[in-house]
Amino acid sequence: MPTPDRTSVDAIVRAGQDILESAGIAGLTMQAVADRVGVRAPSLYKRVRNRDDLVRLITEATIRDLGERLAVIVAGSDPRRELAELARAFRAFAHARPRGYQLIFAPRSDLAGPSIVLTHAVEPVLRVTANLAGEDHALDAARTLTAWANGFVSMELAGAFKLGGDVDQAYEYGIARLADALAR
Amino acid sequence: MPTPDRTSVDAIVRAGQDILESAGIAGLTMQAVADRVGVRAPSLYKRVRNRDDLVRLITEATIRDLGERLAVIVAGSDPRRELAELARAFRAFAHARPRGYQLIFAPRSDLAGPSIVLTHAVEPVLRVTANLAGEDHALDAARTLTAWANGFVSMELAGAFKLGGDVDQAYEYGIARLADALAR
DNA sequence: GTCTATATTTCGATAGAC
DNA sequence: GTCTATCGAAATATAGAC
Numbered sequence: 241m242p243t244p245d246r247t248s249v250d251a252i253v254r255a256g257q258d259i260l261e262s263a264g265i266a267g268l269t270m271q272a273v274a275d276r277v278g279v280r281a282p283s284l285y286k287r288v289r290n291r292d293d294l295v296r297l298i299t300e301a302t303i304r305d306l307g308e309r310l311a312v313i314v315a316g317s318d319p320r321r322e323l324a325e326l327a328r329a330f331r332a333f334a335h336a337r338p339r340g341y342q343l344i345f346a347p348r349s350d351l352a353g354p355s356i357v358l359t360h361a362v363e364p365v366l367r368v369t370a371n372l373a374g375e376d377h378a379l380d381a382a383r384t385l386t387a388w389a390n391g392f393v394s395m396e397l398a399g400a401f402k403l404g405g406d407v408d409q410a411y412e413y414g415i416a417r418l419a420d421a422l423a424r
Numbered sequence: 425m426p427t428p429d430r431t432s433v434d435a436i437v438r439a440g441q442d443i444l445e446s447a448g449i450a451g452l453t454m455q456a457v458a459d460r461v462g463v464r465a466p467s468l469y470k471r472v473r474n475r476d477d478l479v480r481l482i483t484e485a486t487i488r489d490l491g492e493r494l495a496v497i498v499a500g501s502d503p504r505r506e507l508a509e510l511a512r513a514f515r516a517f518a519h520a521r522p523r524g525y526q527l528i529f530a531p532r533s534d535l536a537g538p539s540i541v542l543t544h545a546v547e548p549v550l551r552v553t554a555n556l557a558g559e560d561h562a563l564d565a566a567r568t569l570t571a572w573a574n575g576f577v578s579m580e581l582a583g584a585f586k587l588g589g590d591v592d593q594a595y596e597y598g599i600a601r602l603a604d605a606l607a608r
Numbered sequence: 609g610t611c612t613a614t615a616t617t618t619c620g621a622t623a624g625a626c
Numbered sequence: 627g628t629c630t631a632t633c634g635a636a637a638t639a640t641a642g643a644c
Contacts, residue, residue: 243610246610247609264533269637271637279610280610282612283609283610290639291637291639342531347526347581353583354582354583358584359587380589380594381597381601383585383589383594384576384598386579387573389571390579391571391573391576392568392571392575394574395567395574397531398532398537399538400537402537402540402543403543405567410564413561413564413567414567414571417568417602417605418605421602427628453618455618455619463628464630466623467628469620469621469622474621475619475620
């Protein structure tokens with residue numbers, strides 16, 4: 241062993257997530273990541289192909305993190321309550337890690353959309369909407385729910401709610417209305 | 425008049441909108457805009473402060489374009505039908521000009537969120553939700569509706585709907601459910 | 609696998625003549 | 627107001643020694 245490993249893909253991705261939240265996507269440079277994991281920038285290219293590849297890995301790790309938060313909520317008992325808790329957990333995640341969240345649904349230069357990882361992460365939503373709206377409408381209902389939640393927090397993070405009013409309460413209003421609307 | 429004006433802010437912004445749609449935000453360089461309007465790049469700085477300023481102007485022009493599409497729909501007669509038509513026009517605009525649309529709700533490096541222009545553009549939505557849900561719930565209902573529509577087309581443009589099914593029909597499903605849910 | 613050194617490229621922005 | 631010429635700055639990525 242001439243030169244032992246001083247870092248790893250996992251450490252690089254975690255460092256990238258931290259830098260993303262603190263410095264934004266523009267601050268996520270190979271140099272910044274290298275500084276944080278304690279190697280020189282060129283060494284990163286032994287672990288990741290290039291910067292786009294790193295951004296992809298960071299995005300997928302973030303989707304997995306979100307999926308874990310959602311997965312623990314659904315037990316199958318009370319779909320209406322679980323819908324509300326899914327929605328609140330979704331928003332809380334976006335508030336806690338806004339830059340990573342924005343990466344999930346960001347338009348890609350790459351042609352491929354969000355990976356299969358996203359499909360896995362939203363599986364709890366499908367379980368709830370199946371219970372609430374029935375199997376036949378589970379997919380349409382899940383798309384309605386996730387579209388609303390994603391749109392709401394995206395607009396919130398972008399500072400698009402400028403007409404006053406209580407934004408927290410607007411979110412609870414949406415939860416209640418959607419739960420009514422999707423219940424068969 | 426030693427040197428007559430060979431371009432204008434309007435021409436620059438329109439050129440920027442075209443380049444944005446064809447080449448993406450990364451392709452929106454001062455050089456590309458200058459080529460299209462027929463001047464040299466440094467001349468642009470007599471009209472716009474810098475690239476960020478140009479992007480801001482392009483975003484606001486796009487919001488105004490969207491607002492014009494929405495404004496012609498609302499007559500006050502049938503709120504449920506008008507809600508559906510607003511939603512469809514919103515989605516059609518996003519499909520026709522995806523990059524410009526994505527700019528509207530994109531996270532800003534700038535601290536300021538979308539300008540007052542957006543407030544004006546969504547005014548038709550408020551008129552419809554006031555008729556549908558009552559004045560007391562007009563704002564919450566408008567936020568629910570715009571969040572859903574924005575979230576839906578954002579996910580669509582990002583390629584996030586990967587579980588099959590008919591996406592057009594999922595949108596119509598959402599329209600119907602939201603119209604029910606928001607009607608008082 | 610990590611390092612130093614550097615190539616490359618690209619683009620935003622300015623200076624000053626006309 | 628537009629032009630030529632150029633600066634300045636940054637960041638990705640590679641080459642080759644150890």
